[in-house]
Amino acid sequence: MNERERIGKRIADIRKETGISQAKLAEMSGLDQGHIARIELGKYNVGIDTLSKIAEVFHKKVDIV
Secondary structure, three states, X not given: OOHHHHHHHHHHHHXXXXXXXXXXXXHHHOXXXXXXXXXXXXXXXXXXXXXXXXXXXXXXXXXXX
């Protein structure tokens, strides 16, 4: 599993644990639902700004390094 896939899986796991749909996460983060899907599938190199938006929805911090 590469880094993109690991990050995407972690986001999907947290989203499912909290009972939020991809569409709701997209709405709450200001991102497109398709973008969320691609991130979760590990098909997109997610930037720190996008990670921050997603983390904010879950009341999590983005840990660097």
